[in-house]
Amino acid sequence: MAGPPGLDEIRQAAERIRPYIHRTPVLTCMTIDKMLGGKIYFKCENFQKAGAFKFRGATNAVFSLSEKEASAGVGTHSSGNHAAALALAARTRGVKAYVVMPQNAPAVKRNAVAGYGAEITFCRPTLQAREEMLAKVVEQTGAATVHPYNDYRVIAGQATAALELIEDVSDLDIIMAPIGGGGLACGTALSARYLSPRTRVIAAEPMGADDAYRSFRLGELVPSENPKTIADGLLTSLGDKTFPIVTEYLDDIVTVSEEDIIEAMRCVWERMKIIVEPSAAVPLGALLRRRLDVSGKRVGIILSGGNVDLDKLPWLAGKSS
């Protein structure tokens, strides 16, 4: 793709990945509706394969490759959900995945990636070391690199979550998604613009990693520096492909405190009985704190993922010995 995915490309992505992904359900919760005075529709990507929306973009990228390109495998550097998603997408196509991970990646994440059959190469935990090591791996193997978000094929794949949400729920006033590197937020904004143009798309970002918020306000790409947030899926900076889409297609970005993220996460666990990771709880955190008035409104929220270390729950932090 030469530019941001058009509607045709998003529909093609949906067609391409349909046999491999889950069409995730949309859930509602009367208690949360009552708390907020609006009608909230939760698109449950925490139930997606590999536990997050990332599997959509990774699958679209892997299955977009020609036979020849795919035969050498795919590679990425990531310690999070994208690595697991790419590993599973590659295994689904029957090709190799090479994942560069920092030495200090938690065992639970290493195990997930290894469990999907990827070949892991460890490196020092700096962005430079990760990029250098991936370049080396790609040189040796000929693998096709799949970036976690700064890639139009990935953005088109992530856009299919909002596509399904809009198919399932009509007349949404607002759709919210968390924003980190911007893959999900851009895909969501594009699908909404094409299919439900009167719906406002608002991204939510942790205050401790508010580079997208500042970039959006300033009109230039501000990189993420020393981000600090429990929402570990949202630490990254926007890229040169996601930033222009964010600027043009997103209606707004709101920021959310750590306390509100944890409260929203616990609220979803307690009230909806489903498991979401901190990143997925950021949009609801904004609503609980009334950073957005949704009374009388119909609001879609993309619950981005559910990969949590069950030994380390944020509301128990400091309580474990």
Place this chain on the structure above:
Amino acid sequence: MAGPPGLDEIRQAAERIRPYIHRTPVLTCMTIDKMLGGKIYFKCENFQKAGAFKFRGATNAVFSLSEKEASAGVGTHSSGNHAAALALAARTRGVKAYVVMPQNAPAVKRNAVAGYGAEITFCRPTLQAREEMLAKVVEQTGAATVHPYNDYRVIAGQATAALELIEDVSDLDIIMAPIGGGGLACGTALSARYLSPRTRVIAAEPMGADDAYRSFRLGELVPSENPKTIADGLLTSLGDKTFPIVTEYLDDIVTVSEEDIIEAMRCVWERMKIIVEPSAAVPLGALLRRRLDVSGKRVGIILSGGNVDLDKLPWLAGKSS
């Protein structure tokens, strides 16, 4: 009802409660299927209103009352899911609920019951004190007592969970449910016998509270004495209405260790991204420990509830300070 609910009575219960309950989804999990070699269908009563299947039986009982009976309210003694379910069912009908709870009931449970608008009376934490206090409350108020399980209206209500499961999933070889007082297990066995007679119904019980298992084997009602299990919904004894149904309609009861219950609970949280309480995990615990061979089989499991104190997770026990 003069005897165990027939099919007509279960269908009437389904009709009666339909406007008030959630028709809960049936979920599957490829990873768990792969682990067990069978196809497992999880009926998600953890998503039921008030967080457990108990709302079905309580609603059927409350809405079975005449206007005159209902006008004086309903009463029960319970510190668990039944109390919350009855409180919500009463509020739904617009009548009062009187709940007798032991003084030492955890705050989280007191708050749930109070949150649904019930009037709580506290008493000493013995069965005798609870029964005496309830008798006193009933005498003062004229409230209709609704027993948590030893009541045919309640059993007919619980039977609607399996009714829906059988409507949604054909040709089940086995249906499993946890067993405590027997309300859910009896309802499940009755629905299966009427609607899918070749399906075997197998209840699962914690080893530390195996009175139903021993009653079933012995052919006489053995009361629960000093039960010890994390599955706090399964501490009670069978009653004179549930025991005969258990004997006649259940195909078998298997017992499960505490370790296996906790492993199964964590497995559901991690793999399915949904929250279930320990009692709900007992049937899967039996399967993970291969107490039942389900390879090549189609198995329904009723996930009975999802009410968990998120500050006290069993796999973190001993780790909190």
